[in-house]
Amino acid sequence: MVRHYGLLSDGSDRDGSVHIAFKNISTLQKFFNYNLAENLDSLNLHGPTTVVNCLNPHSFVQALNDDEFRIALEQSDVLLPDGEGICLALKKWGNRTINKIAGDDLHRFLLEKLNNEHGKTNQPAKVYYMGSSQHVLDLITARLQREYPAVDVRTWSPSFCEKLSDEESLRIIDDINSFNPDILFVSMTAPKQEKWVACHRDRLSSPHIIASIGAVFDFYAGTVQRAPNWAVQLKIEWLYRLIKEPRRMWERNFVSTPKFLHWVYQHRNELKNNI
Numbered sequence: 001m002v003r004h005y006g007l008l009s010d011g012s013d014r015d016g017s018v019h020i021a022f023k024n025i026s027t028l029q030k031f032f033n034y035n036l037a038e039n040l041d042s043l044n045l046h047g048p049t050t051v052v053n054c055l056n057p058h059s060f061v062q063a064l065n066d067d068e069f070r071i072a073l074e075q076s077d078v079l080l081p082d083g084e085g086i087c088l089a090l091k092k093w094g095n096r097t098i099n100k101i102a103g104d105d106l107h108r109f110l111l112e113k114l115n116n117e118h119g120k121t122n123q124p125a126k127v128y129y130m131g132s133s134q135h136v137l138d139l140i141t142a143r144l145q146r147e148y149p150a151v152d153v154r155t156w157s158p159s160f161c162e163k164l165s166d167e168e169s170l171r172i173i174d175d176i177n178s179f180n181p182d183i184l185f186v187s188m189t190a191p192k193q194e195k196w197v198a199c200h201r202d203r204l205s206s207p208h209i210i211a212s213i214g215a216v217f218d219f220y221a222g223t224v225q226r227a228p229n230w231a232v233q234l235k236i237e238w239l240y241r242l243i244k245e246p247r248r249m250w251e252r253n254f255v256s257t258p259k260f261l262h263w264v265y266q267h268r269n270e271l272k273n274n275i
Helices: 025-033 057-064 067-074 084-093 103-118 134-147 166-179 192-203 216-221 229-233 237-244 246-266 268-274
Strands: 050-055 078-081 125-131 151-156 183-187 209-212
Touching: 050 057, 050 067, 050 103, 050 192, 057 067, 057 084, 057 246, 067 192, 078 084, 084 246, 103 125, 103 151, 103 183, 103 209, 103 216, 125 134, 125 166, 134 151, 134 216, 151 166, 166 192, 183 192, 183 216, 192 209, 229 237, 237 246, 246 268
Parallel strands: 050 078, 050 209, 125 151, 125 183, 183 209
Antiparallel strands: none
């Protein structure tokens, strides 16, 4: 059985028999009571396929009005707290203190672990990157070859459209399965990437871990700079990204985060009485 480390899960099977409704107070009780992701050490690189997604206030608010996205998040095996708003809400109203775990942290952790394990053998690890532009993917490939010599890589740059066609998705799935990767990283921005994985995960025969990590492709390629460590430690990575990408980040910080905190605040009494 795959162990869950995420924020939103009730341990049910992915057969649709149990769904968590974000608009129900019982969801918030599970949201705060669940075994939250506090570290990545127990991720299994050799077991059944584990789908990892990231949760932040913006994606939470998006899912309130997008059932397909909500279900994709519910079906995650691991849901990381990738937002200071999530951590703040848990500390203030959930009596839990955890640290943010970003997609970039996950990405580096998995590559290090794979490289260390397979560097001791003659069998290279395999990682597949699906998403972004071919230019970004080429930069990723070159850096991987320098930094992680025990890891082989294959990439696919999909069409830039709202939703991939069934034909293209099948070609991508065939290519992934033929490569037989240990890990599949997906970057098509949320909620597109999470929906694609949820729709096709059962057709992907090989990856032990499938991780939707969005902007991490650009971070690792060097086309976009992640906040420096001091900003991450001070919990102001959101401010750094807002300054660097104001058009992209303003809605997340000034619309979605207040909506998320207000929604949680509205249910504070119920939460305190039931946690």
